[in-house]
Every structure is written in C-alpha cells, then in structure tokens.
Amino acid sequence: MSNTQSLLTIEELYASVEEKQIIKGLNLDVKPGEVHAIMGPNGAGKSTLGYVLSGRDGYSVESGSAVLDGQDLLEMETEDRARAGLFLAFQYPVEIPGVSNLEFLKASVDAQREARGEEAITSAEFLKEAKAACKQVNLPVSFLKRGVNEGFSGGEKKRNELMQMLLLKPKLCILDETDSGLDIDALQVVAEGVNSQRSADRSFIVVTHYQRLLDYIKPDFVHVLSDGKIVKSGDASLALELEAQGYAWLQKEPAEDELEG
Amino acid sequence: MTEQIDKALAREYEAGFVSDVESETFEPGLNEDVIRRISVMKGEPEWMLEWRLSAFREWLEMEEPEWALVDYPKVDFQAISYYSAPKSMKDKPKSLDEVDPELLRTYEKLGIPLIEQQMLAGIAVDAVFDSVSVVTTFREKLEEAGVIFCPISEAVHKYPDLVKKYLGSVVPKKDNYYAALNCAVFTDGSFVYIPKGTRCPMELSTYFRINEQNTGQFERTLIVADEGSHVSYLEGCTAPQRDENQLHAAVVELVAMDNAEIKYSTVQNWYPGDENGKGGIYNFVTKRGICHTSAKISWTQVETGSSVTWKYPSCVLKGDNSVGEFYSVALTRGRQQADTGTKMIHLGKNTKSTIITKGISAGRSNNSYRGLVRMNPGAQGARNFTQCDSLLIGDQCGAHTFPYVESRNPSAIIEHEATTSKVSDEQMYLCRQRGLDPEKAVSMIVNGFCKEVFKELPMEFAVEAGKLLEISLEGSVG
Ligand SMILES: Nc1ncnc2c1ncn2[C@@H]1O[C@H](COP(=O)(O)OP(=O)(O)O)[C@@H](O)[C@H]1O
Ligand SMILES: [Mg+2]
Numbered sequence: 205m206s207n208t209q210s211l212l213t214i215e216e217l218y219a220s221v222e223e224k225q226i227i228k229g230l231n232l233d234v235k236p237g238e239v240h241a242i243m244g245p246n247g248a249g250k251s252t253l254g255y256v257l258s259g260r261d262g263y264s265v266e267s268g269s270a271v272l273d274g275q276d277l278l279e280m281e282t283e284d285r286a287r288a289g290l291f292l293a294f295q296y297p298v299e300i301p302g303v304s305n306l307e308f309l310k311a312s313v314d315a316q317r318e319a320r321g322e323e324a325i326t327s328a329e330f331l332k333e334a335k336a337a338c339k340q341v342n343l344p345v346s347f348l349k350r351g352v353n354e355g356f357s358g359g360e361k362k363r364n365e366l367m368q369m370l371l372l373k374p375k376l377c378i379l380d381e382t383d384s385g386l387d388i389d390a391l392q393v394v395a396e397g398v399n400s401q402r403s404a405d406r407s408f409i410v411v412t413h414y415q416r417l418l419d420y421i422k423p424d425f426v427h428v429l430s431d432g433k434i435v436k437s438g439d440a441s442l443a444l445e446l447e448a449q450g451y452a453w454l455q456k457e458p459a460e461d462e463l464e465g
Numbered sequence: 466m467t468e469q470i471d472k473a474l475a476r477e478y479e480a481g482f483v484s485d486v487e488s489e490t491f492e493p494g495l496n497e498d499v500i501r502r503i504s505v506m507k508g509e510p511e512w513m514l515e516w517r518l519s520a521f522r523e524w525l526e527m528e529e530p531e532w533a534l535v536d537y538p539k540v541d542f543q544a545i546s547y548y549s550a551p552k553s554m555k556d557k558p559k560s561l562d563e564v565d566p567e568l569l570r571t572y573e574k575l576g577i578p579l580i581e582q583q584m585l586a587g588i589a590v591d592a593v594f595d596s597v598s599v600v601t602t603f604r605e606k607l608e609e610a611g612v613i614f615c616p617i618s619e620a621v622h623k624y625p626d627l628v629k630k631y632l633g634s635v636v637p638k639k640d641n642y643y644a645a646l647n648c649a650v651f652t653d654g655s656f657v658y659i660p661k662g663t664r665c666p667m668e669l670s671t672y673f674r675i676n677e678q679n680t681g682q683f684e685r686t687l688i689v690a691d692e693g694s695h696v697s698y699l700e701g702c703t704a705p706q707r708d709e710n711q712l713h714a715a716v717v718e719l720v721a722m723d724n725a726e727i728k729y730s731t732v733q734n735w736y737p738g739d740e741n742g743k744g745g746i747y748n749f750v751t752k753r754g755i756c757h758t759s760a761k762i763s764w765t766q767v768e769t770g771s772s773v774t775w776k777y778p779s780c781v782l783k784g785d786n787s788v789g790e791f792y793s794v795a796l797t798r799g800r801q802q803a804d805t806g807t808k809m810i811h812l813g814k815n816t817k818s819t820i821i822t823k824g825i826s827a828g829r830s831n832n833s834y835r836g837l838v839r840m841n842p843g844a845q846g847a848r849n850f851t852q853c854d855s856l857l858i859g860d861q862c863g864a865h866t867f868p869y870v871e872s873r874n875p876s877a878i879i880e881h882e883a884t885t886s887k888v889s890d891e892q893m894y895l896c897r898q899r900g901l902d903p904e905k906a907v908s909m910i911v912n913g914f915c916k917e918v919f920k921e922l923p924m925e926f927a928v929e930a931g932k933l934l935e936i937s938l939e940g941s942v943g
Contacts, residue, residue, distance in 0.1 A: 258898050259897075260894050260898075261890060261893075261894065262890075281897075282894065282897040282898060283897040283898075283900050283901060283902050283903075285898075286897065286898050286899055286900040287900045291898075292898055294895070297895070298889070298891040298892055298894075298895050300892050300895070300896075300909075300910055300913055301913055301914065302912070302913030302914055302915070302916035302917070303909050303910065303912070303913030303916075307909070308896075308899075308909065309899075311901055311905065311909060312896075312899035312900050312901055315899075315900040315901050315902065315905065316900040319900065351913065352895075368899065372899065372900070
C-alpha cells in the first residue's frame with residue numbers, strides 16, 4: 205500500500221450487541237480520498253459496523269481497534285466521534301417531530317464548529333448553504349422548515365441524510381444502504397451527491413446491495429462482508445462478479461474460502 | 466441512556482437565591498383576627514373585610530380535596546404566616562427612586578429590570594414581592610389609553626365599584642377549598658381593566674416572587690376586558706430554594722365581555738424541590754374566565770416548577786359564538802407532581818374550545834392531565850377539540866390522562882386525541898451522531914414536542930420558555 209497516512213484503520217475488531225457477537229475479527233484500512241464499497245448478505249453485520257464505529261449505545265466492542273485520523277475512536281463519546289469528522293447516513297432515518305430540519309442542522313453544524321473552536325455560523329450564511337444543499341439533493345426548500353424526517357417518504361428521508369452530509373462536511377462518510385428503495389432518478393441524486401463531495405481529504409464507505417449504485421459511484425475498493433468479517437476484497441470488478449454470482453460462493457466452508465481468496 | 470437523561474435533569478434552580486430585605490411578617494397562624502390584621506395592613510374598607518370573613522367561615526366548613534393524583538403531607542394551615550412585606554414598603558414609595566434598591570436588584574437578578582428604560586419595550590410589569598406589590602411600571606402610558614393596571618390592593622380603594630362587581634363573579638367564594646382560603650387571606654396580585662373597544666397598547670405582566678420563609682403567598686388577580694377590547698397578559702413566578710414546602714394558593718378571574726379577547730400566559734417556575742422531593746412550592750391555583758358573546762379567552766401555560774401543582778385554568782363559554790382555548794406544557798422531573806388541565810363549559814350556541822396539552826415527565830415524577838369538556842343543553846352546534854400528548858423521559862416516571870366528557874346536546878361535536886411517546890434511543894443517537902451533546906439533544910427534542918404550545922406565547926416569552934425548558938433539562942443527560 206502507499207505510504208499516505210490512513211484516515212481509518214480497523215484492526216481485528218470484535219463487537220457484539222445484546223451479548224451476541226456480530227463483528228468477528230474485521231480489518232479495514234481507508235486512506236484519505238478513497239471510496240470503499242461494502243457489500244454482503246442481509247444480516248452480515250454491515251449496519252452494525254456503522255453503529256459500532258459511530259458509538260451507538262448498546263453496541264459493545266470486545267476487542268480490536270479503530271483509529272480515525274490518529275484518534276482512538278472507540279474511546280470517544282458518540283458526539284465526539286461525529287465532531288472528529290465521522291458521519292453516518294442511516295439506513296432507517298428516525299423522525300424528530302416538531303424540530304425543524306433547519307434548526308436541527310444548524311445546531312449540529314454549530315456543535316461541530318464549536319468543537320473545532322470556531323464561532324457559530326450566522327443564520328443568514330447557514331440558510332444560504334442549506335438552500336444550496338436542498339437544491340443539490342433535489343428536495344424543495346420547504347423541507348428545511350419541516351420536522352426532521354417528519355412524514356417524509358422513504359426516498360425523501362434518504363435525500364435528507366445526504367443533505368446533512370453536505371452541510372456537515374465530514375472526513376469520513378458511511379452511507380448505509382442509502383440507495384435502497386430509491387428509483388433510478390433518486391439513485392443518481394445520491395451518486396451525484398457523493399461524487400460532488402469526493403476529494404483528496406474525504407473518504408467514503410458505501411454500504412450497498414446493488415451494483416447499480418456503483419455504476420455511478422466508482423469505488424476504489426469493494427469488500428464483501430459476511431458473518432462479521434471481510435471475506436473478500438477487490439476492485440470495482442468484484443461488484444460485477446457479485447452481481448452475477450451472488451454471495452453464496454463466498455459463504456462456504458473456510459477451506460473453500462481460502463481457495464477462492 | 467436513562468441514567469444520562471436523569472443526570473441532565475438534575476439541574477440548578479437559578480432563581481433559588483434569597484434577598485436580604487427586612488420584612489414585617491405575621492406570626493404563623495390563621496383565624497379571624499389574622500384576617501382582620503391583613504385587612505388593616507391593606508387599609509381596606511369594611512365591605513372587603515366582611516367579604517374575607519364570610520369566605521373564611523365557608524372555608525372552615527370545607528374539606529381539602531383529595532381527588533387529584535398528587536401525594537403530599539397535609540398542609541398545616543396554622544404553621545403558615547399569611548402576611549409578609551418588606552419594611553421599606555410601609556411608607557408606600559411614590560416612585561422607583563424610593564423603592565429599596567435590594568428589591569430592584571432582586572428583580573434584575575431574575576431578568577426583570579423594573580427601570581422603565583431598561584425594560585423590554587412594550588411590556589408593563591407589576592412586581593409582587595411576598596404579600597405586596599413593589600412597583601407597577603408604565604402606568605401613565607397605560608392610563609393615557611384608559612387602561613387600568615395596578616395592584617389589586619390599590620384597586621380596592623380606587624375602583625371599588627369595579628372590584629365589587631367582578632371580584633368573585635367568576636370563581637365564587639366557596640368554589641373550592643383553596644379558592645375559599647384565598648378569598649379570606651389574599652394579599653396582592655394585579656387588577657386590569659381594559660375599556661370598551663380598546664386594544665391594550667402594551668403586554669401586561671405580573672411577576673410573583675416569594676422570598677420570606679414560612680409564608681404563604683395568596684395571589685389574587687382580576688382582569689376585566691370590556692366590550693370589543695383586547696389584552697395580552699403574562700404572569701411569571703419564582704421562589705428561593707428551601708427545604709420546607711411553601712404554599713402558593715392563587716385565584717385568577719377573567720371577564721371577557723362581548724367581542725373582547727383576553728390572552729393569558731403563565732410561565733410558572735416556582736422552586737420545584739430537590740431531587741429527593743425535599744422542599745418546593747405547593748401551587749394550588751384556581752383560574753377561570755367567563756366569555757360573553759363572541760368573546761375569546763386563551764390560556765397558555767408553561768409549568769416547569771413547583772413540587773405539587775394543582776391547577777385547571779378554565780373557560781365558561783356563556784355567550785353564543787364564544788371561544789375558549791387552553792395550551793399547556795407541563796414538565797415534571799425529580800419528584801415533582803403535577804395534576805393540571807382545564808375545564809371548558811359550553812353554555813352558548815356555536816361555542817368553540819380547543820385544548821392542546823403537552824406533558825413531559827422525567828425522573829420519578831408524576832404528570833397528569835385532567836380535563837372536563839361539558840356541553841350544556843343550550844350549546845347547540847358547539848365544538849371541542851382536545852389533544853393530549855405525553856412524552857416520557859426514562860422509565861420511572863408516570864404520565865396519566867383523565868379526560869371527562871359530559872355532552873347534553875346531541876348536536877355538539879367533541880373530538881379527543883391522545884398520544885404517549887418516549888424520547889427514544891434512536892432520536893438521541895441521531896442527534897449525537899450529528900455532533901450534539903446529550904443535553905442539547907434532549908432539550909431540542911422536548912422543545913420540538915412543545916412547539917404547538919410555544920407558538921401561542923407572546924414572542925418575547927416563547928424564547929424565555931424555551932430557555933427555561935433548557936435549564937430545566939440541564940444535566941438530564943450525561
Ligand atoms: N439490537 C440487536 N439485538 C440482537 N441482534 C441484533 C441487533 N441488531 C442487529 N442484530 C443482529 O445482528 C446481525 C447483523 O445485523 P445488521 O448489522 O443489521 O446486518 P446488515 O446490515 O448486514 O443486514 C443480524 O443477525 C441481526 O439480527
Ligand atoms: Mg443493514
């Protein structure tokens with residue numbers, strides 16, 4: 205591998221929820237600017253990985269390490285991980301009735317700015333940015349006034365997640381099946397959102413079931429996550445292979461796995 | 466998670482300081498003699514004393530109500546002092562310059578400067594300290610518009626006809642146990658009269674402060690809005706932090722004549738007691754308004770303080786086409802108990818009422834909504850809409866709703882909706898994942914839950930109320 209410093213390094217991570225081990229010896233290295241796709245069967249632990257990295261209550265790390273930008277993620281509070289630049293676009297975004305998107309987003313942006321020792325953004329400036337973000341993800345500006353995800357359709361919720369990403373400008377974006385349930389137009393919006401944010405100092409982990417998103421977002425690496433660990437890694441062509449053959453060939457006995465790998 | 470929220474809720478009570486003023490305070494005890502002495506202190510005419518005494522005699526025959534879902538040791542009415550006033554108020558200061566600076570400082574510390582130049586433009590304040598009104602601002606400006614805004618003790622002298630006519634006209638002397646007690650021993654509060662066709666040029670507000678130990682505060686407020694007039698009024702309240710419970714038993718009466726409108730808002734922040742339920746104010750309050758033809762009364766309350774709250778601001782919709790509204794946020798935490806709600810009594814045709822309540826319970830508190838909607842036989846075409854939402858924080862608190870409906874007119878329409886929700890782990894996680902600390906997350910979620918009620922408050926106070934919730938929730942998450 206190149207000698208650039210990694211943005212995220214996960215080593216031999218074991219994690220469990222409700223006493224059930226889900227992540228079982230996972231390794232992953234993400235360098236600045238890279239896009240990694242993670243694919244894998246339902247129940248493999250893809251969402252769990254995002255929750256463990258972001259520090260969701262109830263998800264406990266048994267052993268291993270995860271380092272973001274030189275900081276030990278696993279020692280940090282949930283909000284401090286976010287402030288350190290970790291963003292998770294949720295597979296199932298939750299509603300917060302009565303709290304407007306705008307208020308929520310400004311508070312989030314301000315909390316992150318404060319952590320960096322910056323002043324709060326002015327309302328006028330923020331509104332301008334928020335409107336531009338709306339436009340980019342193809343949501344009417346009126347969504348800024350609505351309660352967070354309140355009564356949004358599935359697709360609108362996903363686009364709202366993306367809008368948050370645009371405004372928070374994280375270093376590491378984890379998108380958990382942001383493409384699921386989207387029609388082709390919405391899919392393109394998501395892809396464009398990601399592509400527009402790609403830069404030398406921002407990395408992505410894109411969890412997806414479908415090759416089609418990867419037609420638009422060209423990943424640098426594709427990993428297969430199965431039963432709590434990465435069982436195969438490759439370049440973008442691996443996604444095509446998976447599309448054709450499914451995951452079954454990767455889930456057989458260990459001996460065969462080794463043969464294939 | 467629950468633990469974190471509990472921690473966030475363990476906040477400081479910012480108004481808990483004691484002011485160092487020398488007061489003249491009655492010995493504890495209640496009897497006819499004490500009532501006569503109160504009347505003397507206030508220099509009252511004979512009719513007022515007689516009114517008090519007759520209420521007292523009624524009260525002696527009454528029993529303390531026990532139907533509310535609140536649990537507290539019986540109040541020893543002989544252990545309370547019924548009158549306390551700063552000595553400096555004895556000579557009735559003529560202007561602000563003559564008022565004891567310590568008193569002015571007290572209000573300034575509470576964020577209510579009484580120097581007119583420093584005040585929020587457009588808000589007149591009556592400041593009641595224990596049993597007396599310290600000062601009422603902007604009186605001249607109001608007088609120009611014909612509006613009367615003064616301490617009720619002064620109105621008894623200056624406007625005896627109005628007081629005689631309306632005092633006790635909405636809440637009768639023997640309406641209930643605490644109301645009867647209030648009639649006997651009330652000390653101060655505000656009197657407002659808005660003349661016909663007048664839109665009150667300023668927001669009016671009264672700020673109640675309990676300072677002296679072992680005293681009860683018996684607030685009495687009377688607002689009369691004459692035909693076609695309009696007024697917006699706000700009351701606020703705080704008290705020092707003490708281990709002993711103190712009693713605040715108030716009566717507020719509103720009279721809205723034909724086509725008049727009264728908007729009455731309360732931000733109640735009495736000392737709530739500590740985490741274990743030690744100390745705090747017993748807030749036993751009777752508030753009621755009467756609406757004549759096409760009149761409207763709107764009650765908005767934000768209740769965050771008191772250890773026990775017993776309070777049902779109500780509307781008697783007497784005139785045809787009259788409108789009653791009740792918007793309430795009640796937050797309980799620690800060991801606080803609140804039993805609050807409203808009564809909408811529909812008498813006239815096409816009368817309309819709306820009830821929106823938001824109860825937030827945290828810690829080991831108990832929060833009940835109790836509401837009555839009554840459609841009398843004459844209430845042809847009357848309508849009510851009620852929505853009661855409860856939000857639970859943690860799993861050791863209680864939320865209850867007791868909606869009572871009595872419909873004696875088949876054409877009346879009554880709708881009721883109720884929800885109970887929790888501040889969910891998912892919501893907290895979303896907020897924290899975006900970089901918000903847990904305190905901010907809880908207060909934002911709670912503020913969002915209360916939004917429908919906050920938007921009913923006058924602008925300046927909506928911000929205050931939001932902040933108050935924030936302070937109340939401080940430390941509820943770790
Ligand atoms: N709160 C939980 N309690 C128990 N099991 C859970 C919980 N959350 C997830 N799991 C289990 O963990 C496994 C991985 O789930 P998840 O990470 O959502 O998979 P994926 O996102 O790859 O479909 C599944 O078997 C799921 O049932
Ligand atoms: Mg998943």
